[in-house]
Amino acid sequence: MSKQTTVEQVYEAINSGDDGRVCKDIPEQACDHQPKNVSTHIVSLASTKVADGLIDPKLILSWLLSALGASTFLVGLLVPIREAGALLPQLFTAGALRRLPQRKWAWALGSLVQGLSVVGMLLSAIFLEGKAAGIVIVVLLGVLAIARSVCSVSYKDVLGKTVSKSMRGKVTGLAASVASAGVIIFGLVLASGYVERMTLVLIALGVAATLWIFASLMFTKLEEAPGATEGGGNPLEVAKKNLSLLKDRQLLLFISVRALLIATALAPPFMVTLNGNGGIENLDSMLGGLGALVLASSLASFLSSYVWGWLADQSSRKVLLLSSIVAMVALGTTVFLAELDLVRHSIVLPALLFVLMIAYHGVRLGRSTHLVDMATADNRAAYTALSNTIIGLILLTGVGFSAIAQYFGHVVVLAVMAVMCLLAALLSLGLKEVQE
Structure with a gap:
């Protein structure tokens, strides 16, 4: 009996107790790649969820803009732009995205753009201040939100094509749990006071950008069969x-x-x-x-x-x-x-x-x-x-x-x-x- 890879061990641990019908509702070729696909989903999704927590517009970016001397008006724009920007573009792009034979590329591109947007925020926080920093960061958050909407539309379709129905909740649930733990650790480090807060927030932006770019690269490795372009x-x-x-x-x-x-x-x-x-x-x-x-x-x-x-x-x-x-x-x-x-x-x-x-x-x-x-x-x-x-x-x-x-x-x-x-x-x- 050959030695199991780490990916296969992770898959079996998540899938323990299943009744064996794990490939009933996905293409046969997707069934052959379940261990790899499940691990890819968990790593990619957990990375983006941690990144989301590290730049949380409701807290982190609001604090950052205030620390940089941006106006209350600009701080107040963060959440509306983030929420509306992630929702409204879906109304125009969902049909086109669902007609793509392989939607993993849309998700990967969206994750990459989010990472690059945060790189821009980090550079703005380092080299700009006051109104200029606030405007640039708000605009970049708008770009990030649009990219996020692309990921949101494409992800559910990709998940449905590459992971069996019996495991989808486990995959997203485990990714969310890992992300929550990561953000809690970040909060504890912030609360400890061991690292100066502005320095730590800037480091968090850098880590978030890295995680989004890493997730983008990881997701391209997903084994997604072409097809199912109807219903767009x-x-x-x-x-x-x-x-x-x-x-x-x-x-x-x-x-x-x-x-x-x-x-x-x-x-x-x-x-x-x-x-x-x-x-x-x-x-x-x-x-x-x-x-x-x-x-x-x-x-x-x-x-x-x-x-x-x-x-x-x-x-x-x-x-x-x-x-x-x-x-x-x-x-x-x-x-x-x-x-x-x-x-x-x-x-x-x-x-x-x-x-x-x-x-x-x-x-x-x-x-x-x-x-x-x-x-x-x-x-x-x-x-x-x-x-x-x-x-x-x-x-x-x-x-x-x-x-x-x-x-x-x-x-x-x-x-x-x-x-x-x-x-x-x-x-x-x-x-x-x-x-x-």
């Missing part, structure tokens, strides 16, 4: 053709709740820079400063995602309701303590961010589960395309929060977002229990 309809056209679906009161209500809850994604940068120009010094005087914030965010994801997922399977409506209330409490408390000038003390801000990020992950899991379960096989694609189109457009209006912060202050923005979460909670009461 453009989601934008689907959305336009199905505007009449908004007559469905439940769909309209769901989109309204989801739109209001974009506050959970947009709020963190305004919390990070809550104290204005003195925010960085105030953060550094806290326990671990930025490290504590990164740690709070990554731990929230690690600890809450499974619980929210389990609850969503029972009642996605209640998950949306509960996460709305939790977000409202977190943001409302932040506003209250900011008015009392107490957010700079001890671990108050990291604790508040931890609670908000728990709500954020609840929103993500609740909304995806609710949309899938409320739709039928006949209208699910149309519901998804229409919902994503509307939310993508609404996210672009998120830049308005930057203007509000510039003229009225961060506290006002966070107060508005707390009210949005309250309205989302009230509207979610009208959603049906679609799991029933």
Whole structure:
């Protein structure tokens, strides 16, 4: 009996306990390459997820722009551009990408562009400052977001063609777990204070760029059989053709709740820079400063995602309701303590961010589960395309929060977002229990 390679050992460890039908729903030639493909997916996906955490626009890039002296307006643009940029381009490119015989090349190119974009951010942070650094980094984040949208569209198709259905959850789950551990370690190093924070953040950008480029090269080694180019309809056209679906009161209500809850994604940068120009010094005087914030965010994801997922399977409506209330409490408390000038003390801000990020992950899991379960096989694609189109457009209006912060202050923005979460909670009461 020949000695197993490391790739084969990893594959068998992941696939232990399977009933042997691992190749039932993929091409025969893909079955022959399962060990290699599974390992390639895990390494590539984990690398990009770690890279995502190392440049997190909600925390890392927000902190970096503030440290470089960029305006509050530019800091406030980060998350809307990142979120909308990763969503809206899919409406125009999805059809063309799905017509490619081998979509691994699209994913590899997208990962490469993301890595090169972060190289540009790193050089900007080293050689520029103030408004110039802020503008360049925001523009590069837009390029990164578009490249990410290409990866997002192509990845699910590649996964479906190269990895058996019985293993896809294990592959993505293991990659996510590895990435969470990596970001938690980064947060601990930041919080330790052993390395000067700006230096460590710049190193993190360099590591993130390297990981994206490495993932791009790794993914080209994937054994993907050509074919399956049919079904490349453009989601934008689907959305336009199905505007009449908004007559469905439940769909309209769901989109309204989801739109209001974009506050959970947009709020963190305004919390990070809550104290204005003195925010960085105030953060550094806290326990671990930025490290504590990164740690709070990554731990929230690690600890809450499974619980929210389990609850969503029972009642996605209640998950949306509960996460709305939790977000409202977190943001409302932040506003209250900011008015009392107490957010700079001890671990108050990291604790508040931890609670908000728990709500954020609840929103993500609740909304995806609710949309899938409320739709039928006949209208699910149309519901998804229409919902994503509307939310993508609404996210672009998120830049308005930057203007509000510039003229009225961060506290006002966070107060508005707390009210949005309250309205989302009230509207979610009208959603049906679609799991029933």
